[in-house]
Amino acid sequence: MNRRLLVSLSALAAFVVFAAAVFLYQRHTLQVAAFVASEQAGAMVRPHSPVIGIADAPVTIVEFFDPACEACKAFHPQVKQILVAFPREARLVIRYTPFHRESSVEAVKILEAARAQGKFEPMLEALLDGQRAWTGQGTRAIDRAWAIAQSAGLDVERARKHIAKGSVDVMLAQDVVDLKAIGVRATPTFFVNGKPLSSTDPGRLYDLVKSEVERVGKSP
Structure with a gap:
């Protein structure tokens, strides 16, 4: 040889x-x-968590989500397609994961203020579409986020009053406790009916949801 x-x-x-x-x-x-x-099943979904889709859907997609995360933005179209494909079978539960610190926290506050005004999904789309403009630290970045929110229809005065009550801070603190307990270290992190997504391929998320839809559909 x-x-x-x-x-x-x-x-x-x-x-x-x-x-x-x-x-x-x-x-x-x-x-x-x-x-x-x-x-940590009790920490996976909280009553305060934003939900997209019907509340009693048998398949729950939990996304540990940072609005300032580029990968979360990249995954978002696939997540929407899944909800369209399984409108009665699947729902999305969002858990806030503020890994980008100041910009993430400010965006979460805007999203929660928008939710209080019945505008959560349009605001989510607006912030993700304009993500590059407002991500970063400092007053200027925060101002840009608020400008995008106002352009998307947020009543800024009502929003600031809602945030000043402190309920968003309490909610965000609980989400941080939960993500640490579950061991989330990156965004987006997905669980489907408690099963972790094993890949960063968006197509695998569809496959996992589909398999759960089929499984629960066969249950007596």
């Missing part, structure tokens, strides 16, 4: 070992996530 072939076989063997290790690690991580989700 010549040296070049030996080196090639050694490299191939090393790659196979590496690939197997990655697979086992990912499987273990998914198993741990599923276990933690079952142990």
